[in-house]
Structure formats: structure tokens, C-alpha cells
Amino acid sequence: MNLLDSVRESVGPAIFDYAVSPLLKIMVLIFMGVLPLISYLVLAERKILGFMQVRLGPNRVGPWGVLQPIADIAKLLVKQDIIPSTAIRWAFILAPCMVVAPAFIIFAVIPFGPSAAQSGGQLDFFITDVNVALLFVVAMATVGVYGIILGGWASNSKFSLLGGLRAAAQMISYEIPQGFSLVIPLLMAGTMSMNGIVQAQFDQGRWFIFQGWGLGLVAFFIYFVAGVAESNRNPFDLPEAESELVAGFHTEYTGMRFALFFLGEYANMIVISAVAVTLFLGGWHQPFPNAGWASFLNLQWLPLVGPGLAGVLWFSAKLFAFLFVYIWFRGTFPRYRFDQLMDLGWKWLIPMVLLTVFGTGLWKILQ
Amino acid sequence: MADSENMKHNDTLFDVEEMELAFGPQHPSTHGVLRLNLKVDGERIVDCYPIIGYLHRGTEKLFELHPFFQNVPHTDRMDYVAAATNNLAYVGAVEKLTGITVPPRAAYIRTLLCELQRISSHLLWLATHAIDIGAMTPFFYCFREREEVLDLFEEFCGARLTLNCMRPGGLPFDLPVGWTDRCSAFVDKFPSKVDEYEGLLTNNRIWKKRTVGIGVMTKEQGLQYGITGPMLRASGVDFDLRKAEPYEAYGEVDFDVPVFHNGDTYDRYLVRMEEMRQSARILRQCLDNLPDGEVMAKKPRVLKGAKETEAYYGIESPKGEIGFYIVGNGTPNPERCRVRPPSFYNLQIVPELAQGALLADLVAIVGTTDIVLGEVDR
Numbered sequence: 001m002n003l004l005d006s007v008r009e010s011v012g013p014a015i016f017d018y019a020v021s022p023l024l025k026i027m028v029l030i031f032m033g034v035l036p037l038i039s040y041l042v043l044a045e046r047k048i049l050g051f052m053q054v055r056l057g058p059n060r061v062g063p064w065g066v067l068q069p070i071a072d073i074a075k076l077l078v079k080q081d082i083i084p085s086t087a088i089r090w091a092f093i094l095a096p097c098m099v100v101a102p103a104f105i106i107f108a109v110i111p112f113g114p115s116a117a118q119s120g121g122q123l124d125f126f127i128t129d130v131n132v133a134l135l136f137v138v139a140m141a142t143v144g145v146y147g148i149i150l151g152g153w154a155s156n157s158k159f160s161l162l163g164g165l166r167a168a169a170q171m172i173s174y175e176i177p178q179g180f181s182l183v184i185p186l187l188m189a190g191t192m193s194m195n196g197i198v199q200a201q202f203d204q205g206r207w208f209i210f211q212g213w214g215l216g217l218v219a220f221f222i223y224f225v226a227g228v229a230e231s232n233r234n235p236f237d238l239p240e241a242e243s244e245l246v247a248g249f250h251t252e253y254t255g256m257r258f259a260l261f262f263l264g265e266y267a268n269m270i271v272i273s274a275v276a277v278t279l280f281l282g283g284w285h286q287p288f289p290n291a292g293w294a295s296f297l298n299l300q301w302l303p304l305v306g307p308g309l310a311g312v313l314w315f316s317a318k319l320f321a322f323l324f325v326y327i328w329f330r331g332t333f334p335r336y337r338f339d340q341l342m343d344l345g346w347k348w349l350i351p352m353v354l355l356t357v358f359g360t361g362l363w364k365i366l367q
Numbered sequence: 368m369a370d371s372e373n374m375k376h377n378d379t380l381f382d383v384e385e386m387e388l389a390f391g392p393q394h395p396s397t398h399g400v401l402r403l404n405l406k407v408d409g410e411r412i413v414d415c416y417p418i419i420g421y422l423h424r425g426t427e428k429l430f431e432l433h434p435f436f437q438n439v440p441h442t443d444r445m446d447y448v449a450a451a452t453n454n455l456a457y458v459g460a461v462e463k464l465t466g467i468t469v470p471p472r473a474a475y476i477r478t479l480l481c482e483l484q485r486i487s488s489h490l491l492w493l494a495t496h497a498i499d500i501g502a503m504t505p506f507f508y509c510f511r512e513r514e515e516v517l518d519l520f521e522e523f524c525g526a527r528l529t530l531n532c533m534r535p536g537g538l539p540f541d542l543p544v545g546w547t548d549r550c551s552a553f554v555d556k557f558p559s560k561v562d563e564y565e566g567l568l569t570n571n572r573i574w575k576k577r578t579v580g581i582g583v584m585t586k587e588q589g590l591q592y593g594i595t596g597p598m599l600r601a602s603g604v605d606f607d608l609r610k611a612e613p614y615e616a617y618g619e620v621d622f623d624v625p626v627f628h629n630g631d632t633y634d635r636y637l638v639r640m641e642e643m644r645q646s647a648r649i650l651r652q653c654l655d656n657l658p659d660g661e662v663m664a665k666k667p668r669v670l671k672g673a674k675e676t677e678a679y680y681g682i683e684s685p686k687g688e689i690g691f692y693i694v695g696n697g698t699p700n701p702e703r704c705r706v707r708p709p710s711f712y713n714l715q716i717v718p719e720l721a722q723g724a725l726l727a728d729l730v731a732i733v734g735t736t737d738i739v740l741g742e743v744d745r
Contacts, residue, residue, distance in 0.1 A: 333571070
């Protein structure tokens with residue numbers, strides 16, 4: 001704390017509060033939270049898929065394969081890094097960073113636990129509380145797709161190019177329903193701040209997924225479908241469709257650059273899930289926060305768990321439920337075709353989401 | 368035609384150009400070393416030109432260099448996922464040429480082996496076809512059962528893929544002790560496993576979207592191109608050599624030939640799923656009625672095809688009609704041996720089916736023709 005105080009004095013309080021402190025928090029969150037989470041998410045995916053597909057999954061490195069992610073990362077780091085001679089060099093190098101960075105930045109506005117005031121502790125379990133957080137999420141999520149397009153184009157390979165083009169088409173079709181589906185919780189809560197939306201769900205006594213004549217459920221469904229498409233996961237993994245485009249946009253990538261794309265995909269999965277939890281599933285609040293009979297759900301009876309940690313635990317539980325669904329999709333569904341995906345986006349999701357926005361407006365007026 | 372095409376391009380604001388794409392031979396879903404030179408307009412295929420021959424081994428010439436009984440292993444390596452039916456087609460042709468009759472027990476065991484092979488070949492097809500369309504899980508389910516079939520083969524003849532399990536005149540050895548029981552156990556549970564695969568795919572909306580109406584082959588097209596097997600039966604032609612010209616024990620068992628009429632990828636899938644169930648039925652009957660006796664006919668030590676005799680013997684392999692045409696010249700070697708591989712004929716229609724399809728459809732179409740390049744190139 002002393003060190004931080006002296007830094008604060010030397011750079012001035014304004015710069016410290018708005019630049020240095022959030023950056024430090026993001027770094028801590030990414031290196032302590034998100035990166036281990038991603039590497040173990042990969043392991044969990046392989047284990048769960050193994051369970052679904054009558055095989056074992058990784059089980060050689062450490063007991064039950066728990067050290068597998070570390071072995072994978074070490075391998076990827078020492079792999080030869082090949083840049084094709086015909087590639088457009090600067091774009092080729094920039095592309096993976098453009099996929100990873102926005103996904104990480106979004107974590108800055110997601111509250112994964114209560115604030116210090118709410119929990120009575122010393123820590124805020126969020127990085128910043130921006131009053132336009134929802135717009136920030138949409139803006140940042142969009143940037144990630146440019147990385148994929150750029151990677152596909154810069155590789156100067158035909159399969160990569162097709163993958164990049166697919167990503168572009170997919171982005172246009174799915175950004176719109178996704179953006180609109182965020183309008184519904186916005187209307188319900190009356191604020192764009194993520195913390196505000198979580199608080200509104202607490203105040204209104206129900207999660208937004210169950211709010212407003214079932215319109216919340218529709219919005220949630222659209223958001224999640226569009227989110228799966230946005231993070232290029234099954235059944236919408238067209239840009240990297242292995243059986244058609246070899247590896248799609250990252251055909252030419254090797255070693256750590258490939259790993260960054262991989263990291264970006266999983267970070268996106270976590271981001272989409274975290275936003276869904278925050279907007280539709282009550283954020284870090286326990287289920288039935290206002291009901292007396294459900295008070296045992298506050299987890300205070302567990303050793304060492306205070307209100308702050310309980311919030312983080314609930315947030316993680318909801319997050320993992322989402323991530324499991326992602327993995328379940330991968331085990332179950334075949335891949336959509338390029339034009340069918342566009343059909344789904346333009347002919348079904350966009351009209352549906354527009355009607356839902358209209359309905360939510362009506363609900364808001366009649367309330 | 369070319370002029371009007373150019374005119375069209377000049378009318379548009381931008382310069383439109385088709386991209387040439389070499390699809391294979393090192394592509395994850397061309398099932399071996401097939402190369403398709405594509406011209407694509409965006410993702411739509413304008414032109415498709417298959418290039419084969421990457422796996423050419425001169426098998427037909429090799430046949431001429433060896434005595435009849437030494438040629439069986441060459442047939443294993445043509446359709447390497449369905450070696451038993453290849454063996455049978457070859458030894459059948461030799462038997463026809465030299466006039467040997469196979470004892471009934473050998474005929475039944477050959478039928479057993481062929482149907483097991485049909486199941487394993489269809490399982491491999493389903494596994495790869497599903498993974499081509501993006502469904503990952505059926506792959507592992509199919510391989511689970513295929514493994515058991517291969518174990519049965521291994522127990523019988525020591526090999527899992529290149530079986531070399533038949534000889535002109537019968538079989539090299541009888542079934543091992545307890546084999547029929549283990550085969551019986553597999554046959555009993557297999558239909559429920561087919562239900563499991565179908566549960567993942569048949570009514571899956573995405574699976575149907577990807578396969579219904581894709582790569583439609585009409586009855587006439589199929590007959591013109593000489594397509595045989597499940598592909599033809601999915602287009603509404605009820606032609607199965609097991610029924611049309613029963614060989615081995617097929618005349619004595621009761622089974623249905625599934626026929627569907629739309630000729631699209633989905634129907635070809637349904638035909639093969641039903642065939643697996645029918646194969647289990649045939650296996651059950653063969654196991655129940657397995658006669659006793661010898662498995663090798665009385666035959667001369669050295670087989671010789673008389674001068675200027677010829678024989679063609681075609682059977683229903685998992686992929687269609689596989690036939691061997693053998694000419695004798697009075698020596699223990701054949702004068703000429705010509706193979707009619709079903710994959711080669713079935714592959715011919717791919718460019719026509721791919722016309723105007725999307726890249727993703729091409730993968731489904733190639734997958735559903737169920738080609739094995741070892742057989743196409745020989």
C-alpha cells in the first residue's frame with residue numbers, strides 16, 4: 001500500500017485513479033485470473049469433450065492431466081515462429097494482438113463481485129465502473145473481429161482469405177442482433193453501467209432473463225446465439241472450419257502467434273459468458289437475494305467466505321455453467337453453412353430482436 | 368457464351384474474377400489424396416476438376432506377375448477399409464475361372480466376414496462424413512464399434528485392415544473357438560448403437576440443413592455414370608447385387624434393401640444407416656444357421672486358368688459393385704486382371720454434383736460418395 005501511495009503522489013491523483021490504478025488492476029486480473037482460467041478452460045474442454053466422446057482426455061502430464069496446460073504453453077512458446085515470405089508482415093504480426101487485446105480489455109468493466117461499500121471489505125471486485133460500460137463492451141467486442149479479418153488477409157493464403165471473408169460476413173450478421181439484444185436489459189435497468197444493471201436486478205427482485213413477460217428470455221437467447229457466433233465457436237465456427245478451410249484464418253500461423261488466436265477465442269468465450277451473467281443472470285448476486293428462505297445461499301457458512309468472496313464464487317459458478325454449455329455445443333452440433341448462418345442472422349434474429357426491443361419498450365411504458 | 372460472360376463482367380462496377388483453389392491432395396477432408404482443382408466465385412464452385420493418381424501402384428499389372436493365390440493381398444490394398452469384400456470379389460472371379468465350388472460353411476463364413484466389413488466400412492464413412500460436416504462426437508462413437516469389428520477380424524485372421532482372409536476355394540482356416548459367441552454378442556447390441564448415432568444426427572436441424580437437398584443425383588444421372596451401391600439406391604434404383612445375383616450365402620438369408628428416392632446427401636446417409644441394421648440382421652441369420660464341415664474345397668495344388676478363358680465376378684462391396692475380370696492363359700498367372708472399383712465410378716459424378724454448390728457442400732458431397740483413393744487409383 002505504501003508503494004502505491006507514493007506512486008499516487010508522484011503521478012498525481014487524477015492520473016493515478018484513471019490510468020495507473022485500472023491498468024494495474026487489469027494486469028493483476030489478467031495474469032492472476034484470466035490467463036490461468038483460459039488455460040484450465042482448455043483442459044476442462046478437453047476433459048468434458050473426452051467424457052462426452054467415450055475417451056479419456058489428457059491424462060499424462062501430472063495427476064489427471066492437470067499440468068497439461070503448462071506443458072502446452074511451454075510447447076507453443078518454443079515452437080518455431082514462421083512468417084510466410086509472401087505475407088504482409090506488419091498486418092500478420094498485428095492481427096493476433098488485435099484479437100486478444102480487446103477481449104482482455106472488456107474484463108475492465110465487468111463486476112465479478114461486490115464493491116467495497118457493498119461487501120464491507122477493502123476490495124472492489126471490479127476494475128472500473130464506467131457509466132457507458134455497455135457501449136464500451138459492444139465497441140471492444142467489434143474490434144476483435146478485425147483481427148481475424150486482418151489475419152486472414154495478411155496471410156496471403158487462399159484458405160485464410162476465405163476464412164477472413166467468412167469472419168467479416170459473420171460479424172456483420174451477428175453484431176446487429178447482439179447489439180440490439182443488449183438494449184433490452186438496458187431498457188429494463190435504465191442504466192448502462194454494469195454495476196447499475198446488477199443493482200437493478202437486485203432491486204427489481206428478479207434476474208432480467210425472467211423479467212418483462214418473458215422478453216428477457218428471448219433477449220438472452222438472441223444474445224447467446226449471437227455471442228456464440230461472435231466467438232467463432234461451434235456450431236458457428238465457420239472462419240476456421242477445419243474440414244472445409246483447413247484451419248481458416250489461422251492456417252498460416254504457428255507457435256505463439258497461433259496461441260494468441262487460440263487465447264483470443266477462449267477469452268472471447270469467457271467475455272461473452274461474463275457479460276451474459278452480468279446482464280441477464282443477476283451478476284455476482286446469489287439466486288433469490290431478497291428471499292429470506294434462500295439466505296443459506298449467501299455461502300457465509302463456508303469457512304473464510306465473506307460477502308465479497310461469496311459474490312465472486314456465485315459469479316464464477318454462473319460463468320462456468322455458460323462455459324459448459326459452450327463445450328456441450330461443440331460436442332453436439334454439426335457446423336452451419338455460410339449462407340445458412342447469414343439467413344439465421346438476417347431473417348430470424350434481427351426481426352426477432354427488433355420485436356423484442358419494441359415489446360420491452362411497451363413493457364416499460366405500461367409498468 | 369464466353370462473350371456474354373465477359374459482357375456481364377464489364378457491366379458490373381468492379382472487376383470480377385474467379386479464384387482458383389487447389390482442394391487437396393493435402394486437405395483434411397478429401398479422404399486420402401484426392402485433388403480437386405476448383406474455380407470458385409466467392410465460395411460458390413464454378414468449376415471442379417478432379418485429379419487422381421497420387422496413389423497409383425500399378426496393381427492390375429502386379430496381378431499378372433503373381434500366381435492366382437498370391438494375388439489376394441494386393442486386393443486388400445485397394446479398398447483398404449473394406450478388404451474382405453475385395454478378397455471375395457477376386458477369389459470369386461478365380462473360382463469362376465477355374466470352376467471350383469466353395470463348401471457351404473466357407474460360403475457362410477465369407478458372408479459373415481463381408482457383412483462385418485460392410486459395418487466397419489460404413490462406420491468409418493459415417494465417422495468421417497460427420498466430422499466433415501462439423502459434428503465431432505459421432506466420430507468417436509463409430510470408432511468405438513469399429514474397434515470391436517476389427518478385433519473380431521484380428522481374432523479370425525490376425526490382421527485388422529489388410530485381412531487377406533480368403534483363398535480361391537474357400538478360407539485359409541476355420542473360425543477360432545468362441546468367435547461366433549463374441550460375434551453374436553456384437554450383433555445383438557449393434558442395432559442399438561446405430562440408434563445412438565442416429566439420435567445425434569438424423570433429426571438434428573443443422574445436420575438436415577447441411578444435407579437435405581445437397582448434391583442431388585437423379586436416377587438417370589446415376590445410371591448414366593455407372594454409379595452403384597448406396598449412392599444409386601439413395602436415388603431410387605433398387606439394385607443390390609446381393610439380391611439381384613445372390614452369391615455365397617445371400618440367397619439363403621432374409622434381408623431388405625433400403626431404397627430412398629431424393630438422391631441427396633441426406634438420403635445417402637439414411638441408406639447407409641439402414642444398411643448397417645440390415646447387415647446385423649444378415650449376421651444374426653448366418654450365425655444361427657452356420658453349417659458344419661470343411662472350409663476349403665478340393666482343388667489342384669496349383670491353379671491354372673485355361674487358355675482363352677475369362678471370368679467376371681462382381682459383388683456388392685460397401686461402396687458399390689466391385690468386380691474382377693480375369694483372363695487365363697494356361698499358366699498359374701492371370702493373363703490380364705481388370706478391376707471395376709466402385710469408388711472410381713462414383714467419383715466421376717462429383718464434378719457434376721459440385722457444380723454451383725458452396726465449398727462447404729463440396730465437402731459433404733465428397734464425403735457422401737464414400738470414396739477410397741486406394742481403389743480409385745489402384
